[in-house]
Amino acid sequence: MCKDKLIDTKEDVYILGIESSCDDTSAAVTKNRRVLSNIIADQDIHRDYGGVVPEFASRAHQQHIVPVVERALKEAGVKKEQLSAIAFTRGPGLLGSLLVGTSFAKAFAMGLNIPILEADHLNAHILAHFIQKDTPPPQLPFLCLTVSGGHSQIVRVDSPEKMTVIGHTIDDAAGETFDKAAKIMGLPYPGGPIIDKLAQQGNPNKYQFAKPKIPNLNYSFSGLKTSFLYFVRDQLKKDKQFVEKEKNHLCASIQKTIVEILMKKLILACKETKISEVAVAGGVAANSELRKTLKITGKQYQWNIHVPEISYTTDNAAMIAITGYFKYLQQDFAPMTTAPYTRSL
Ligand code: KG4
Ligand code: ZN
Numbered sequence: 001m002c003k004d005k006l007i008d009t010k011e012d013v014y015i016l017g018i019e020s021s022c023d024d025t026s027a028a029v030t031k032n033r034r035v036l037s038n039i040i041a042d043q044d045i046h047r048d049y050g051g052v053v054p055e056f057a058s059r060a061h062q063q064h065i066v067p068v069v070e071r072a073l074k075e076a077g078v079k080k081e082q083l084s085a086i087a088f089t090r091g092p093g094l095l096g097s098l099l100v101g102t103s104f105a106k107a108f109a110m111g112l113n114i115p116i117l118e119a120d121h122l123n124a125h126i127l128a129h130f131i132q133k134d135t136p137p138p139q140l141p142f143l144c145l146t147v148s149g150g151h152s153q154i155v156r157v158d159s160p161e162k163m164t165v166i167g168h169t170i171d172d173a174a175g176e177t178f179d180k181a182a183k184i185m186g187l188p189y190p191g192g193p194i195i196d197k198l199a200q201q202g203n204p205n206k207y208q209f210a211k212p213k214i215p216n217l218n219y220s221f222s223g224l225k226t227s228f229l230y231f232v233r234d235q236l237k238k239d240k241q242f243v244e245k246e247k248n249h250l251c252a253s254i255q256k257t258i259v260e261i262l263m264k265k266l267i268l269a270c271k272e273t274k275i276s277e278v279a280v281a282g283g284v285a286a287n288s289e290l291r292k293t294l295k296i297t298g299k300q301y302q303w304n305i306h307v308p309e310i311s312y313t314t315d316n317a318a319m320i321a322i323t324g325y326f327k328y329l330q331q332d333f334a335p336m337t338t339a340p341y342t343r344s345l
Pocket of ligand 2: 121125148149282283314315
């Protein structure tokens with residue numbers, strides 16, 4: 001990004017953000033760092049399949065995109081002619097889904113004769129912390145635990161443009177582990193919110209599951225998933241009603257284990273980098289146990305904790321619009337030839 005091109009920030013910047021990387025079609029309008037609207041259409045169709053079906057997702061995006069954008073503009077009270085630029089998720093995500101948002105952004109921008117801005121989905125989860133609110137954003141540099149359905153990372157953020165992944169999962173992501181554990185228990189997709197809810201009534205110390213022993217700041221969740229799968233399978237052989245009877249305790253125990261795994265490396269990352277400004281982002285940042293544990297650990301280690309509003313944790317277009325805003329300030333526009341990418345660049 002070219003810093004010397006910073007434009008006059010006295011001008012109000014209106015960005016339409018579009019997010020279509022997975023199973024939520026979302027459009028948001030921002031005025032500078034303030035969110036004027038943030039509309040999300042989720043796709044119930046995947047529930048019965050225990051996960052996102054890519055072909056269904058892209059078709060649903062096609063159906064949702066126009067009404068979602070219309071609603072976002074209407075709710076924001078912004079006319080399309082007022083827009084300064086359109087930001088869209090370029091990746092990572094599902095190709096067919098990304099293509100819907102990317103193509104829509106290009107066509108709409110072309111019609112309005114305004115520029116387009118590309119956003120990386122994972123960076124955008126982090127930059128959601130810069131959406132205007134009552135409390136100040138994290139001070140730079142900070143560490144962000146980015147935990148979603150597809151990724152689990154510890155990121156060192158030196159500026160909106162300079163982010164370095166210092167730890168990442170070598171197999172499953174934290175959100176994926178919630179989703180797979182839910183599937184094993186016969187619970188619907190996405191599993192995270194439902195496990196979070198049932199865990200409130202359960203004993204988190206009732207069951208113990210395998211924790212990874214891997215060096216450095218990386219994560220691994222596949223061993224935990226397998227240990228959970230075999231345990232449940234063995235218990236079901238003895239008692240067909242086991243999951244039904246023990247659901248709450250199973251949810252509380254697996255949730256506690258996932259949070260402990262996440263926290264262990266985050267504590268290590270803070271020690272190694274000597275950074276005590278700590279944020280969390282991504283869908284799993286909505287988890288009540290993680291939020292609670294972060295606050296307690298933050299007090300213990302004297303960290304400054306930044307936890308996003310729930311609506312900015314799971315996929316949303318407000319985070320794409322704010323990412324676009326930072327790029328707009330740098331006049332870092334994307335060419336019309338920009339193609340989506342499915343994996344992290
Ligand atoms: O960031 P996100 O909306 O989409 C991706 O970029 O993947 O994250 C979705 C993930 C899913 O795995 C979902 O189960 C998980 O976030 N999730 C939660 C909670 N809410 C969503 N996991 C645990 N507790 C929650 N309350
Ligand atoms: Zn996400």
